[in-house]
Amino acid sequence: MPARALMFQGTGSDVGKSLVVAGLARAFANRGLVVRPFKPQNMSNNAAVTEDGGEIGRAQALQARAARVATSVHMNPVLLKPQGEAGAQIVVQGKVFGAAKAAEYQGVKPNLMPYVLDSFARLRAEADLVLVEGAGSASEINLRANDIANMGFARAANVPVVLIGDIDRGGVIASLVGTGHVIDPADAAMIQGFLVNRFRGDPRLFDSGMREIAERTGWTPFGLLPFFPDARKLPAEDALGLSREIPGINGRGAxxxxxxxxxxxxxxxxxxxxxxxxxxxxxxxxxxxxxxxxxxxxxxxxxxxxxxxxxxxxxxxxxxxxxxxxxxxxxxxxxxxxxxxxxxxxxxxxxxxxxxxxxxxxxxxxxxxxxxxxxxxxxxxxxxxxxxxxxxxxxxxxxxxxxxxxxxxxxxxxxxxxxxxxxxxxxxxxxxxxxxxxxxxxxxxxxxxxxKPSGLHYDDGVEAVLDALAAHMERHLDLDGLLKNAR
The missing domain is CATH 3.40.50.880 (Class I glutamine amidotransferase (GATase) domain)
Structure with missing residues (x-):
């Protein structure tokens, strides 16, 4: 029987989709489920070599590690790697497929959907649960016609969606409710629920905010996820992780x-x-x-x-x-x-x-x-x-x-x-x-x-953070509810 699947899309880029999927992958793996991460299309120059001889986005490699499974090219079947004047290199199922500039790529995408669906089917055949990560924003209606990364994939594969909003950047109520209003009604019908990420402070202060979002959208609230500071200890996928404001984790060193x-x-x-x-x-x-x-x-x-x-x-x-x-x-x-x-x-x-x-x-x-x-x-x-x-x-x-x-x-x-x-x-x-x-x-x-010698065991540290992230998910999200909505 094919695995159940659940897709996590965001109201915008960098709302924490990758981290949420990594934490859930470890949490559900800890419950004894065979989990596979999947991202139809990714854009990143921070890639990993897979155990089957291709390359995928670094976030999917971390998610595979969280799920305690080997990496595979099928976890990220389309990887875009920006490369200056040539536009972006297109990597399909782990191998170089070609290159295209942004406008040209919109015409290429329909040809890539069969590869995306093929990879998804392969993962689904070997797992209990596939956790799917969207790309960028679910509300990019200007790019919806040929979409393979968000609602285009969700509709084609009939995968229910959970929408993630980031309260840390402000306007989370408007971004979640607004997404439901601007997208096509058939796309909005794929959204089963939402979660709010990176909350700081007393969660009781946002109780009414969660109710307002639920009442205005009809979506199930799956939780208010507090800020997880140890996320900085995990490999970053995007160059946003190289922020000017954070010159180093440890400050002045020897x-x-x-x-x-x-x-x-x-x-x-x-x-x-x-x-x-x-x-x-x-x-x-x-x-x-x-x-x-x-x-x-x-x-x-x-x-x-x-x-x-x-x-x-x-x-x-x-x-x-x-x-x-x-x-x-x-x-x-x-x-x-x-x-x-x-x-x-x-x-x-x-x-x-x-x-x-x-x-x-x-x-x-x-x-x-x-x-x-x-x-x-x-x-x-x-x-x-x-x-x-x-x-x-x-x-x-x-x-x-x-x-x-x-x-x-x-x-x-x-x-x-x-x-x-x-x-x-x-x-x-x-x-x-x-x-x-x-x-x-x-x-x-x-x-x-x-x-002076070093006594640090780096991999042990990453594993400890993933375990702590999974525990964070168990405490603050409705994991049982998420599983019930997967199909």
Whole structure:
């Protein structure tokens, strides 16, 4: 018998849909149900490599972890990855499908609905419950005609909807009631109930607000969910998680790691394990600011448009700051796109990111990169040159070669060299993501920079937060009512 399903849509972007689904996935898994997360369409440059060899949005990978199941490309069958002048790369069931600008993509979407429904059917056949996450706002009626992410999917798959409003941003009564009024009546009929997220203060003060929403819409109130502060300890999917207002979780630390924030930054969850370390301060440096002169390490993260971000890096003057940092004896690590930028040149003969051509790199590693049309997606393991093991993944378009590769950053499990290190040993580049999640590898970096070992077990911390989030859901939401409305 196919699994029951329930979809969570929002009155707007960033109302907490991903976190709610993650918490419910762990809560229902704790009740003994086989749960699968599903998001028909996602837009994010923070992606994860799945165990079946594709890529999905990072939020769906976290939701799968919350459900205690392996990741699958079918959990996020359509992933859009913005990449500068080329518009957005379209990834379908884990593999690159093409690219399109925003207006062009509206004509592509009807061709993607069969893939979405196919993936949903596959998950439904192997679970007791599928928790579906919408995208953006349910009230984007200007995009409704070809929608595959919200009501278009709910209607096509006959999945009931719960609408989430965020009280923290204000106007939650109007946003919930207004959504029901502006959408098509047949779409509104799919909404079974609502919940209000991120409440702060005495919940009794909003009792009348919950009643007003229920009376004006006819929807079932499934709960008022208080703000969950430990959400910041979970991997963020959107670049909103790189807010200027939050320079780091732990404040001033013994180790300062400077991270230039560029327009097309990708896989920034590489920062999360470092940010959990009590002795580490992550300093996000935005264009207009200078790289701090006392940084121990400058970390250049991945990019979905490496050539455009390299131009932005130079325009911000970060290239001058980086050269000064290296002259002072500072360390630099480039990951994926950051590795490519550190080389002598980047060529794009196929116009993968924009107009075909070749640009000069930063010149701190004796390697050159040629962007390719094929993408490498693979889980990987090995050890760095100091003999410390790691596990991670590769997700990139491009091949890098040159004399600098004779001093590799790491050796992979199959014996092949990976990455490059400068002659001074202070500048390194790698295509491997996620190795800071490996406790041994992260501890080695911290001891190298600070002289003190780390005792943090990062994965244990993430699991503890997911368990606490599930308990939060059990306390404040009507989980039995949600299950009764799934079908």
């Amino acid at each position: 180790i300062r790691i400077a991270v230039p924030i560029l327009p097309h930054i990708a896989n920034f969850d590489d920062l999360d394990p470092l940010e959990a370390e009590p002795d580490v301060e992550i300093v996000r440096v935005w264009p207009g600011d200078a790289l701090p002169g006392d940084a121990h390490l400058v970390l250049l993260l991945g990019s979905k448009a490496t050539i455009a971000d390299l131009a932005a890096f130079r325009s911000a003057g970060f290239d001058v700051d980086l050269a000064a940092h290296i002259r002072r004896g500072g360390h630099v690590l480039g990951m994926c796109g950051g590795y490519q930028m550190l080389g002598s040149s980047i060529a794009d003969p196929h116009g993968t990111e924009g107009p075909a051509g070749k640009v000069r790199g930063l010149g701190h590693l004796d390697v050159a990169t040629e962007l390719t049309q094929g993408k490498r997606l693979v889980a990987t393991a090995g050890h760095t040159t100091d003999g410390v093991s790691f596990r991670g993944y590769e997700m990139h378009m491009g091949a890098t070669a040159g004399p600098g590769r004779e001093r590799p950053f790491a050796t992979l499990a199959d014996g092949s060299p990976e990455g490059a290190v400068s002659a001074s040993g202070r500048v390194a580049g790698t295509y491997v993501h996620g190795f800071f999640s490996d406790d041994a590898q992260r501890a080695a970096w911290i001891e190298r920079l600070n002289g």
